[in-house]
Amino acid sequence: MPRPGKNSYSDQKPPYSYISLTAMAIQNSAEKMLPLSDIYKFIMDRFPYYRENTQRWQNSLRHNLSFNDCFIKIPRRPDQPGKGSFWALHPDCGDMFENGSFLRRRKRFKVLRAEHMACKSSPMMHYLHHHHHHPGSKLGTASAHHDHSAGPASTVGRLPPFQGYGGITCAQPGGFKHPFAIENIIGRDYKGVMASGFPLTSVMHHLGYPVPPQLSSVVNSMWPHVGMLSESMGGVPMPASSEYAPFSVTAKGLYHSANGQTLPAVPVPIKPTPSLAPVPGLTGLQSGPAHLCSPGSVMEKSDLLEGKGNPLHPPLLLS
DNA sequence: TCTTGTTTAGAGTACT
């Protein structure tokens, strides 16, 4: 069996669905929204597999963007010339991949008719609505001394300080953590991992603060093809990895909490390809639900309407 | 013309 590492997975299909790849790209962007071409670029940069047969997978990807309610289209402003719209993640789509598999969602995200009108037809209005009524979040309050408006200095300079949905509480009063936020991707045990100082960088990123290179380099070493904290965030430049980080990272120390227990910190395909060998020290995680995203569960829209509380996450404890 | 976006359809696969 080929061992993870050098070029093992370079040309193999990544263990992610197009939906997860797209969400990754969007979530990784500074503004939490990307034009189609940038989504393509992100995927091709990170996954050599997708540098071929572009017509095929790009068609599928476009299909996914249109078909799935978890993606919303945000029109360009008149002063933002360019082709196509921006694509963002629906603020309520929550933990689509909470079962730990990035190949298959637990449940398709579907918006209600009325909301669909607001989000799909006029997503920017939806964004404005949410942003207006939910200007803060638990993440925000956790660092209340920071000026929330001091977001990422709009690296592209083409948009207003659109912070994406990552900081919007929306229907999750406990603090919305997007499934593709690094917190959810690499682990749920905040307390344990916080001890290593790791998710702090993501939180900082969420809040729009520059991240010290020494911190972001840790992140990049764990999830290099995602590059959550890339050069645009002031972190170290992220090489286009030829490996799939979840199976090749050497982050043993970071995956273990203080009591030595191994954390379910990697996205695991339901049916790993033979070459997707488990990382030493992560045995037992490659099969079955990993629950790596959060202990919360995706709620039906009807549940939301019935006011059954936070459907996704308990309040985030940062202390 | 090329890119983007929408829609329909069918096959394959995982989940319940």
Added chain:
DNA sequence: AGTACTCTAAACAAGA
């Protein structure tokens, strides 16, 4: 087994 989800293909329209 039935259902749900993903992937692929294709046709078509609209806009840059």
